[in-house]
Amino acid sequence: MLLRLLICLLWLLPITTISHAGEVKVAVAANFTEPAKDIAAAFKARTGHEASLSFGPSGQFYTQIMNGAPYEVFMSADAERPIKAELEGLGVNGTRFVYAYGALVLWSADPKLIDPKGAVLKRAKFSKIAIADPGTAPYGVAAVETLKKLGIYEAVAPKIVKGTSIAQTYNFVSTGSAELGFVASSQVYRTKAGSRWIVPKSYYTPIDQQVILLKTGDKNPAARAWLTFLKSQEAIRIIRSYGYEVR
Known part of the structure; x- marks a missing residue:
């Protein structure tokens, strides 16, 4: 009798767990x-x-x-x-x-475009650079801070295209709509594709x-x-x- 009771309780346990699962x-x-x-x-x-x-x-x-x-x-x-x-x-x-x-990275799908020190920004031999909209996306704020830290924001500003989010910004760069752009490190961390410059953390607000x-x-x-x-x-x-x- 006790054995049957234990078996019944074991059968009920999964049902109890599921019934308490939420969203x-x-x-x-x-x-x-x-x-x-x-x-x-x-x-x-x-x-x-x-x-x-x-x-x-x-x-x-x-x-x-x-x-x-x-x-x-x-x-x-x-x-x-x-x-x-x-x-x-x-x-x-x-x-x-x-x-x-988080961390900010300058990234391009072109494996030869970006040098390890980010000097490509000062050469400005590109037509479009993507950033997330700084009005809604913190990574966009970090991108603007970086460009200002380098003293090139005003020169580069006409070439900036803004994504509504960092996800759209990455899409701009990965599809070639922009030659390069500032993305989240996590978005390119698992791939060796393209070229990149890891932006020093002292260039932007943590x-x-x-x-x-x-x-x-x-x-x-x-x-x-x-x-x-x-x-x-x-x-x-x-x-x-x-x-x-x-x-």
Whole structure:
């Protein structure tokens, strides 16, 4: 009789786990697209929860969140907007942290265009250079800061084409619509294709990518589980595998 009872309980365990599985809606900065997909798969395998991911520029997401978009977690490409979310009552106090430190790279699909020191920028022998829109994308801000640091922003400005996000910026360069462009290091970290210059981090404001639990997700166990999972060794390994720093 006891054996039968134990067998019945074992059969019920998976059903109980599934019944408690939930879903979290996550707004993810475009540069973090591929790592987020991998983390979501690992998150589901580990917890049973689903992560519904939306990708785009951080500034655009923040505007949507202010206007009532139903995201429950905000993974920004900067620290500024999560801090604002906390101060303005859109985020849950005490849940904000840096999930990754980003890096900027000047990249071209042409393997001979960019030299290791980025001197191609001063030679300016190109017709278009792509950057993310600095109004909505922190990597765009970093690109502008770099050009100003080099003292060539005004000279290069007429050649700049802006992507709505770092994902579109990468697309401009990878398809040849722009000969070169400033992209996130993570976007080209796993490929040796093309040519690149790793921009010194002293040239731009540190890209501290922060996450915060939004008030809309405060009572959702799946949302809180997502933040906890981001700090796990499993998630950190994934993040580092795309070239981000995690401290």
